Amino acid sequence: MSRTAVVVGAGVGGLAVSSALVRAGWEVLVLERADEVRAVGSALALWANAVRAVEFVDPAAAAVLRGRPSLGGLAGLRTPSGAWLARMDVDALRAMQTVDAPIMVERPELHAFLGRQIPSSSFLLGRTCTAVSQVEDMASVRAGGDAYSADLVIGADGIGSVVRAAVDTSASITSARYVSWRGIVPASVGMEVSDGGETWGRGQRFGYIPLSDGGIYWYATLGTSRPRAAELGDQKRLLSELFSGWHEPVGALIAATPAERVLRNDVNMLWPQPRTYVHGRVALLGDAAHAMTPDLGQGAAMALEDAVELAIAVGDVASEDVPAALLAYDALRRPRAGGVAAQSRRMGQISQLSGLFSAGLRDVALRLIPSSRMAGGFGATANWQPSQPPRAIAPE
Ligand SMILES: Cc1cc2nc3c(=O)[nH]c(=O)nc-3n(C[C@H](O)[C@H](O)[C@H](O)COP(=O)(O)OP(=O)(O)OC[C@H]3O[C@@H](n4cnc5c(N)ncnc54)[C@H](O)[C@@H]3O)c2cc1C
Structure with a gap:
């Protein structure tokens, strides 16, 4: 049974779904506007659900990731002075199976893992999709003056x-009202941190996690109600000023990061969310369907989960049954990914509180939450399994 799909976008989600469909015997064409399959961003935290999704797509890649040391030691939330608001002994919690700590991966490596099962002849690079249309038994993508038709887009x-315009017009790109920076201190700098975690100030945050190669990944945020957020130019100097007086190693991490490894983003999300992820033979996944704030570190994880469930839904179906299979995918994924996006947005609102009273009250409340309960909250988000085992989509 020959079935065809056009996948628009070769990010985490596009590569994962393309790999899974290729394994299920589909003929896949990946259209990517960039001239190469390149990963934008620095590193990613992969929670347990993301690693399970990678395992579905490529078990060997998941084995490599699981072989890496993940976060251990002490982690939690601190105030800018360094006082703990909530503290977790990650190793102890892992032993109690309360939390499966995230595994850090650099984005180019994840892209390489997800893309390695896709034949190079399946990629059409430097092609920007400009429109999508459908007739009864085909969907069609326009790109660079050409049209590419398939059973599924x-x-x-x-x-x-x-x-998205061919599927839903209710979603909007909305600012989360804060900017973020990400940076990597390379292993060659020889800097060491014994723990990880996040520090919450008023309208500002800083977090860091050791990488398995000896480098350190960090991120920082600033509410856009603060006028300096608009400043461009020397980002390292701006960050040093914004976080001056915060506990170490915050200042040292900023100072040790090469300027070219500091990345700044305005944080946006899809809000309101789409009313559907599918229409006829067209489906959305990942950020196209539910771009969320990075506050739970679950955006790429949701793209990976979508990819797995979409491939399961359509894996064995004949062309005429693709629209019905997509409805099943939508029914499964929208509550899950939409719920995580809403949770992430709430987490962002709480963590970015900037008022003296509201941020103070938040900090008092945080001190009262038992660490196992806090860890359990993250664990619950990551508590996902594919609805079918990988072999179910392996080619006959
Ligand atoms: C600061 C920050 C930190 C984050 N940290 C984490 C984390 O730790 N863990 C986690 O799980 N998630 C994290 N995320 C979220 C994660 O980065 C995204 O959710 C994820 O990359 C989405 O993947 P995607 O494949 O859906 O989309 P994208 O990665 O955006 O890929 C889309 C692809 O489509 C291509 N494209 C776009 N338009 C067209 C077109 N018209 N025609 C052809 N090609 C096109 C683009 O070039 C790109 O290659 C973070 C996000 C941010 C902003």
Whole structure:
């Protein structure tokens, strides 16, 4: 049974779904506007659900990731002075199976893992999708003056998705009202941190996690109600000023990061969310469907989960049954990914509180939450399994 799919976008979600469909015997064409399959961003935290999704797509890649040391030692939340608001002994919690700590991976490596099962002839690079249309038994993508028709079109084209217009017009790209920076201190600097975690100030946050190669990944945020957020220019100097007086190693991490490894983003989300992820033979996944704030570190994880469930839904179906299979995918994924996006947005609102009273009250409340309960909250988000084992989509 020969079935074809056009996947728009070669990010985490597009690569994962393409790999899974190739394994299920589909003929896949991946259209990517960039001239190469390149990963934008620095590192990613992969929670247990994300690693399970990678395992579905490529068990060997998941084995490599699981072989890496993940976060251990002490982690939690601190105030800018360094006082703990909530503290977790990650190793102890892991032993109690309360938390499966995230595994850090650099984005180019994850892209390489997800893309390695896709034949190079399946990629059409430097092609920007401009429109999607459908007739009864085919969907069609326009790109660079050409049209590409298939049994299934997948919009994996990120928050600014063009494909989304063919599926839903209710979602909007909305500012989360804060900016973020990400940086990596390379292993060659020889800096060491004994723990990880996040520090919450008023309208500002800083977090860091050791990488398995000896480097250190960090991130920082600033509410855009603060006028300096608009400042461009020397980001390291701006960050040093913004976080001056915060406990170590915050200042040292900023100072040790090469300027070219500091990345700044305005944080946006899809809000309100789409009313559906599918229409006829067209489906959305990942940020195209539910771009969320990074506050739970679950955006790529949701793209990976979507990819797995979409491949399971359509894996064995004949072309005429693709629309019905997509409805099943929508029914499964929208409550899950939409719920995580809403949770992430709430977490962002709480963690970015900037008022003296509201942030103070938050900090008092945080001190009262038992660490196992806090860890359990993260564990619950990551508590996902594919609805079918990988072999169910392996080619006959
Ligand atoms: C600061 C920050 C930190 C984050 N940290 C984490 C984390 O720790 N863990 C986690 O799980 N998630 C994290 N995320 C979220 C994660 O980065 C995204 O959710 C994830 O990359 C989405 O993947 P995607 O494949 O859906 O979209 P994208 O990665 O945006 O990929 C879309 C692809 O489509 C291509 N494209 C776009 N438009 C077109 C077009 N018209 N035609 C052809 N191609 C097109 C783009 O070039 C791109 O290659 C973070 C996000 C941010 C902003």
